[in-house]
Amino acid sequence: MMSLLCDDTVYMNRCIELALKGGGTVSPNPMVGSVIVCDGVIIGEGFHERYGAPHAEVNAIASVADQELLRRSTLYVNLEPCSHFGKTPPCSDLIIEKGIPRVVVGCRDPFVSVAGKGIAKLLGAGIAVTEGVLEAACVKLNEAFIKSHTTGLPFVSLKLAETLDGKIATSLGASKWITGEAARMEVHRLRARYDAVVVGEATVRCDDAELTVRHCSGRNPLRVVLDRRLSLPVESKIFNTEAPTILFASSAWEGLEKAGLLRERGVTVLFVREHAGELDLRQVLEELHKHGILSILVEGGSRLSASFIRERLVDKIYMFIAPKLFGGDALSSFAPLGISIPDDAVVLKFETPRFFGSDLLLEAYVQSL
């Protein structure tokens, strides 16, 4: 029994490894990998390669040379097999049709038309189902997909690059560069894994940032600009045609001619409510969800980062820390959060730190807000 459990973990790890190969190309679908094992030997593997393409289980089953072996094999998959007709027929039907006697599932699918129904279908056909193998890792793998389907909001990550004393720009506002090349390369890889990159008007104005994926392979994420008063020049690099762009402005400025000029350039201009001089970030996220965006990486300055934190909308922070000091007159990573007693602090949970050159990357999940 022990060895069976250990083997299940090993094969589920392989599913996760395979699933990750679809990172950046399968969204808004989840990342899924599948392994088929017969008599302790992997006889088939597959993963979901891109949105609209066959599911992982279909690819894994198709990769098995002797289909007769399926009748005494175990199929491993990190996410519950689907039971509904989407872009492809249901995987649970295919598993039943092929006579696979055992299925091991990492975690359930939160998608409302699947949620437990795939597993119920397999059980109903007399298939032995083991659930929850490496469940935490499988949930984390598809954290954006799961959050988006359970809350109707995208998964929100903040990315910041700061000095050891928590500063993101000098007293004169200069920020190029705080971190080294290796850390900046990692930012490009991060962007390729998110559906959208979000910046505020101030960052665009300061850096004339383009926010595309360079220096590594990967698709360009959607660019999202928060420009409450529609004040950015139409010629800004962020409005080029390298990647699609959505601009959010306050509905108070809806009549401006500039919206039309931006739309002519291919920019999608959307208007949302504003409160106390700031865009309603929840409404921004709801709109992005409607546009099929599962995950966003906020690359704003201290004000935008603080606004997302204050509105309790952040799931995760990527903090690149350079071994440098800027001192007390420099700009802090976060604008005031209004916290006066330690018990009110925003609490996070660190992941294992990683080095990029001489810089440190700390990933942290927001625990309680």
Ligand SMILES: [Zn+2]
């Ligand atoms: Zn499927």
